[in-house]
Amino acid sequence: MSxxxxxxxxxxxxxxxLLNNEDYESLxxxxxxxxxxxxxTQATSYLEWISKWKNISESNFIKGKVSWxxxxxxxxxINCIDRHLxxxxxxxAIIWEGDDPSISKK
Numbered sequence: 001m002s003x004x005x006x007x008x009x010x011x012x013x014x015x016x017x018l019l020n021n022e023d024y025e026s027l028x029x030x031x032x033x034x035x036x037x038x039x040x041t042q043a044t045s046y047l048e049w050i051s052k053w054k055n056i057s058e059s060n061f062i063k064g065k066v067s068w069x070x071x072x073x074x075x076x077x078i079n080c081i082d083r084h085l086x087x088x089x090x091x092x093a094i095i096w097e098g099d100d101p102s103i104s105k106k
Contacts, residue, residue, distance in 0.1 A: 043069065047079050 014020075019027075031038040039056050043049070053072035059065065081093075097104045 039068075047074060048083060049074055 027038075036056050043053075043056075050073040051071070053069040055070045056068070058067045058070055095104055
């Protein structure tokens with residue numbers, strides 16, 4: 001059996017990361033200790049909702065049923081495209097690259 005190889009994260013990647021280890025640990029703790037508040041904050045910080053949810057999550061693991069943001073309505077187009085138009089309307093949204101990397105379409 002071969003020895004486990006551990007790859008270190010390059011310093012340049014660490015510097016450019018959106019989240020450092022300390023912030024990650026803090027978010028993780030909030031998600032474990034108060035999941036309702038954590039997920040509500042995440043949902044309202046990063047998404048626009050048509051109507052708010054009744055419950056953040058409902059689960060019954062015996063029946064194998066899990067639901068998130070029950071009763072809420074969201075429009076994927078608004079969140080994926082429309083809300084970014086003010087500052088990104090002139091930027092390329094999709095770059096298609098075929099099997100041959102020298103062939104691409106914007």
